[in-house]
Structure formats: structure tokens, C-alpha cells
Amino acid sequence: MASEGKNLIGVDIGSSSIKVCEIKEGRRGARTITRFGFHPLPAETIVDGHIINSSAVVEGLEMLFAKSKRRNVALRASGHGVIIKKIAMPLMTAAELQEQINWEAEQHIPFDLEEVHVDYEVLHERTEHGQMDVLLVAAKKEEITDLTNLAMEARLRPMVVDLDAFTVQNVFETGYGAAASDETSVLVHCGAATTTVNILADGTTAFTRDIANGGNAITEEIQRQLGIGREEAESYKCGGEGRGIVPREVPEIVNQAVDQLAGEIQRSLDFYLATSGDRDLNRICLSGGTANIQALVDILQGRTQVPVEVLDPTRVADVDEKALADLQGRTAQAVVSVGLALRKERERH
Ligand SMILES: Nc1ncnc2c1ncn2[C@@H]1O[C@H](COP(=O)(O)OP(=O)(O)OP(=O)(O)O)[C@@H](O)[C@H]1O
Numbered sequence: 001m002a003s004e005g006k007n008l009i010g011v012d013i014g015s016s017s018i019k020v021c022e023i024k025e026g027r028r029g030a031r032t033i034t035r036f037g038f039h040p041l042p043a044e045t046i047v048d049g050h051i052i053n054s055s056a057v058v059e060g061l062e063m064l065f066a067k068s069k070r071r072n073v074a075l076r077a078s079g080h081g082v083i084i085k086k087i088a089m090p091l092m093t094a095a096e097l098q099e100q101i102n103w104e105a106e107q108h109i110p111f112d113l114e115e116v117h118v119d120y121e122v123l124h125e126r127t128e129h130g131q132m133d134v135l136l137v138a139a140k141k142e143e144i145t146d147l148t149n150l151a152m153e154a155r156l157r158p159m160v161v162d163l164d165a166f167t168v169q170n171v172f173e174t175g176y177g178a179a180a181s182d183e184t185s186v187l188v189h190c191g192a193a194t195t196t197v198n199i200l201a202d203g204t205t206a207f208t209r210d211i212a213n214g215g216n217a218i219t220e221e222i223q224r225q226l227g228i229g230r231e232e233a234e235s236y237k238c239g240g241e242g243r244g245i246v247p248r249e250v251p252e253i254v255n256q257a258v259d260q261l262a263g264e265i266q267r268s269l270d271f272y273l274a275t276s277g278d279r280d281l282n283r284i285c286l287s288g289g290t291a292n293i294q295a296l297v298d299i300l301q302g303r304t305q306v307p308v309e310v311l312d313p314t315r316v317a318d319v320d321e322k323a324l325a326d327l328q329g330r331t332a333q334a335v336v337s338v339g340l341a342l343r344k345e346r347e348r349h
């Protein structure tokens with residue numbers, strides 16, 4: 001993908017917080033992260049991917065952009081109402097594919113084509129079989145319009161909308177060197193409400209899945225077992241800052257909930273291994289706020305016997321002093337906003 005122009009500002013409206021990232025790119029391609037902004041959202045602001053409390057989001061965006069003249073943004077859409085499928089098609093030219101793709105999408109997507117935006121990318125050409133693999137992405141227009149309208153209410157100009165799986169992949173490929181072509185890397189992005197698994201084999205997406213489990217489920221388990229409120233449970237989960245001593249039951253409850261999550265991730269990996277013919281997973285890279293839980297790293301590694309590391313988004317760029325201070329303790333949470341901030345105002349596919 002060739003690209004030009006300035007970088008867009010990455011805006012990740014997650015269900016627990018908004019993350020904003022700005023990257024400056026010099027003529028020679030040297031990048032610097034010049035800003036990271038974080039704004040927590042009240043509970044129930046976004047439920048099942050739907051923005052229920054839009055004024056909380058608009059207020060958050062206005063605060064984050066109060067001092068910013070630049071308004072061109074790349075937004076993250078929740079995976080709700082989005083279908084990602086890898087399909088096999090006969091080899092054809094780009095122009096033929098453009099003509100065929102809607103017909104093809106109709107066969108694979110259970111929504112009315114009038115209601116969705118369809119995007120696609122050729123992953124592989126298997127010339128010997130006369131076939132090619134195409135990644136098909138269909139997103140409900142309504143979900144995307146709601147999101148862009150909200151951003152416009154906060155006087156932002158949305159130029160690009162992307163998904164967690166692909167923004168994390170962008171950070172991984174940019175920061176870690178294109179995944180070696182004979183290796184398989186598993187990117188697991190674990191936020192508050194959702195966990196997204198994206199398996200890259202031979203440098204392209206081989207499998208994606210959204211799991212409706214994440215940090216919220218762990219907090220809820222602490223609430224339930226200790227009979228306490230959300231904020232208190234959330235604080236104990238994150239180490240108890242400002243709350244005094246963490247009850248001694250907490251680590252065990254966290255381990256149980258994390259094991260459940262790791263089990264769901266492992267089932268996705270098992271499914272991939274059973275159906276793809278791929279034999280080895282080389283690494284698992286974790287991102288999202290829930291990647292801060294060391295037990296998730298340890299339990300996932302123990303279950304899968306694959307090395308697990310936490311993705312470091314600062315590998316894509318230098319970081320200036322102010323941004324470094326704002327990123328402190330939040331690098332795993334910043335990954336999607338960093339991936340969005342790598343996108344350019346003008347991109348040629
Ligand atoms: N230090 C920490 N220890 C444990 N959990 C943490 C820590 N920091 C953040 N989290 C958890 O990470 C989650 C928030 O992560 P993130 O910001 O990636 O989610 P989000 O983008 O708001 O949600 P989603 O993308 O699922 O809608 C919360 O559940 C929060 O409790």
C-alpha cells in the first residue's frame with residue numbers, strides 16, 4: 001500500500017475509555033509519537049458495541065481535542081455488525097474482481113448488501129490452482145454512520161474507519177518487521193468487553209475471531225465473589241491503588257477468570273490448527289488493557305505452550321517526552337490508537 005500525506009489522528013473509542021494518538025512522520029519516514037490522550041468513559045456508555053450514552057463520548061472527544069487544531073481522524077469501529085471472511089475465488093484481474101466482489105459477497109454474507117459496506121483485499125494468488133484467497137470485510141452501514149456522526153458532533157473529520165484486528169496487525173508489522181514468511185504469529189487484543197484473535201500466517205490474515213470476553217468479565221467475577229461494587233473491584237483487579245490492601249482472595253479470583261478467557265482463546269487456536277494444516281504457532285502477542293494482567297500472559301503460555309509477549313506499540317516510532325509520560329502504564333491499551341495513527345490522509349490501495 002503506497003501512502004502519502006500527513007498521518008491521521010488515531011481515535012479509539014473503546015467501551016471503557018477513549019484513546020487518542022498522534023504520530024508525526026518526517027520526510028525520510030522517521031516517525032515520532034507526539035501525543036497520547038486517555039479519557040475514561042462511565043460504565044454502560046457503550047453496551048454490546050452500541051453507543052448508548054453518546055453525550056459522554058462527545059464530551060470526552062471534545063476534551064481530548066480542546067487544544068488540537070487538527071481534526072482529521074481515523075476511527076476504530078467495534079466489531080459488531082462486521083463480518084470478516086476469507087474466501088477462495090478464481091484468479092482474475094483487479095478490474096474483474098471489483099466487478100465480481102458484490103456477487104461473491106452476497107453468497108457469503110448474511111446481510112442485505114444494501115445495508116453493508118464491502119471491502120476486500122487479495123491475500124494470496126495460488127497460480128498453480130488457478131485460485132486466489134480474498135479477505136472479505138462487510139460492515140453494517142448503520143454502525144459506521146452512527147460512529148462517524150458522533151465524531152462529527154465533536155467537530156472531528158473521520159477519514160478512515162478500521163477494526164481492532166487490522167490496526168493491531170498494522171502495529172505488529174510496522175514495529176516488529178513483517179512477520180517472517182514461514183512463521184505464524186497470533187495477535188490477541190484483549191480489551192474490556194471484547195477479545196479479538198487475528199492469526200497471521202505467511203504474512204497475511206489466516207483466521208480472525210471476536211470473543212465476547214475481556215477485562216469486564218474479570219471485574220464482574222471479583223464483584224460477584226466479594227459482593228462489592230464495580231469501581232472497588234476494578235481497582236483491586238488493577239493492583240488496588242488508592243484502595244488500601246487488596247483482599248487476599250483477589251489473585252485467585254483473577255486467575256480463575258483469566259483461565260476461562262485463556263481457555264476461549266486456546267479453543268480458537270485449536271480450531272485454526274485443526275482446520276488450516278498449519279502445524280506450529282511461533283508466538284502470541286497480547287495487547288489491550290487486559291494484557292496488563294501478568295496471569296493472562298502466564299496462563300495462556302502454560303495452556304498453549306507458545307511463547308507469549310505483550311505487544312509494545314512504541315516500537316513503531318520514537319516517542320517524545322510528553323507522550324512518553326502519558327503512555328506510562330498504558331502502552332498495551334494504546335495499541336489500537338497507535339495503529340490508527342499510522343494511517344495517512346491519502347492512501348492508495
Ligand atoms: N493495570 C491493569 N491491570 C489489569 N487490568 C487492566 C489494567 N489496565 C487496564 N486494565 C483493564 O483493561 C480493560 C480496558 O482495556 P482497553 O482500554 O483496551 O479496553 P477498551 O478499548 O475500552 O474496550 P473494548 O475495546 O473491549 O470495547 C479494562 O477491563 C481494565 O480494567
Ligand SMILES: [Mg+2]
Binds near residue numbers: 014015191288336
Ligand atoms: Mg478497545
